[in-house]
Amino acid sequence: MITGTTRFTPILAHPCRHVRTPGVFNAECAARGIDMAMVPMDVAPERLEATVAALRGVENLAGMVVTIPHKAAVAALCDRLTGAAEMLGVCNIIRREADGSLTGAMFDGEGFVAGLRGQGYEPGGKSVLLAGAGGAAAGLAHALAGAGVARLTLANRSAAKAEALATALSAAFSGVTVDVGPMDPAGYDMAVNGTSLGMHAGDPLPFDPARLSPGTLVAEVVMQPDVTPLLAAAAARGCPTHKGLHMITAQVRLLVDFLL
Numbered sequence: 633m634i635t636g637t638t639r640f641t642p643i644l645a646h647p648c649r650h651v652r653t654p655g656v657f658n659a660e661c662a663a664r665g666i667d668m669a670m671v672p673m674d675v676a677p678e679r680l681e682a683t684v685a686a687l688r689g690v691e692n693l694a695g696m697v698v699t700i701p702h703k704a705a706v707a708a709l710c711d712r713l714t715g716a717a718e719m720l721g722v723c724n725i726i727r728r729e730a731d732g733s734l735t736g737a738m739f740d741g742e743g744f745v746a747g748l749r750g751q752g753y754e755p756g757g758k759s760v761l762l763a764g765a766g767g768a769a770a771g772l773a774h775a776l777a778g779a780g781v782a783r784l785t786l787a788n789r790s791a792a793k794a795e796a797l798a799t800a801l802s803a804a805f806s807g808v809t810v811d812v813g814p815m816d817p818a819g820y821d822m823a824v825n826g827t828s829l830g831m832h833a834g835d836p837l838p839f840d841p842a843r844l845s846p847g848t849l850v851a852e853v854v855m856q857p858d859v860t861p862l863l864a865a866a867a868a869r870g871c872p873t874h875k876g877l878h879m880i881t882a883q884v885r886l887l888v889d890f891l892l
């Protein structure tokens with residue numbers, strides 16, 4: 633029930649039709665008896681700065697959740713960044729402090745790793761191919777390195793972004809081999825789509841399922857559709873799969889906790 637005491641948290645996206653976070657966020661708040669609610673806000677990139685500036689002045693704003701395409705741009709609008717957001721320069725949540733200042737954080741990676749573990753898969757010690765180097769993929773790479781994967785290979789359309797991310801992670805996680813390679817999942821324990829490919833009908837697959845080794849876990853960040861063409865192709869080859877929905881379900885508790 634939304635009342636005059638409810639604190640609100642928009643999710644800023646463009647477009648916003650695909651977002652599934654409001655449903656799980658509001659269910660989490662309801663289950664825990666927390667008087668907070670999320671609404672989707674479709675904000676074009678050229679209106680992002682003005683929108684954040686206006687929201688900053690709203691007294692009952694708990695914060696903002698941020699998704700594609702705003703994760704990097706919004707980090708520059710925060711007064712401070714914490715944890716992975718500080719290292720990566722991207723954030724997916726902002727908390728409005730009592731003085732109206734904005735603290736940015738990044739939970740995509742922690743949510744992804746928690747989602748894997750919630751499904752009984754431990755990434756520690758595994759070899760991982762991660763497709764993508766955007767906001768979500770950077771968070772995943774950071775959390776997978778923190779979870780102690782043995783080897784992390786980054787593959788991205790814009791190779792320079794993957795190179796820069798690999799350099800930063802290698803410096804921060806000396807026990808993990810981080811490299812940049814081709815979009816070839818052959819021989820990895822886990823192959824992850826961290827790109828936005830699969831959201832739209834007709835998107836190419838991020839990598840060739842025919843190159844998957846038997847037993848490779850194929851994981852998604854894309855959560856709409858529920859079963860992406862990549863997951864369907866991997867399952868057809870007999871590979872275990874892991875949906876994007878697991879990531880947001882595991883992450884939403886962390887997002888709500890950050891705003892309390």
Ligand SMILES: NC(=O)c1ccc[n+]([C@@H]2O[C@H](COP(=O)([O-])OP(=O)(O)OC[C@H]3O[C@@H](n4cnc5c(N)ncnc54)[C@H](OP(=O)(O)O)[C@@H]3O)[C@@H](O)[C@H]2O)c1
Pocket residue numbers: 699700701703740743763764765766767768769788789790791793826827828829831852853854855876877879880881883
């Ligand atoms: N399940 C969850 O909880 C969860 C949470 C957060 C995000 N997501 C999903 O994660 C996806 C990515 O979001 P994001 O915030 O990381 O977006 P982003 O920062 O815009 O990054 C997009 C990534 O996809 C790549 N890409 C886009 N179009 C491509 C194409 N045609 N060919 C090859 N690569 C392409 C980009 O490569 P370049 O660097 O070359 O542009 C980049 O690596 C979205 O689908 C989002 O909904 C899911």
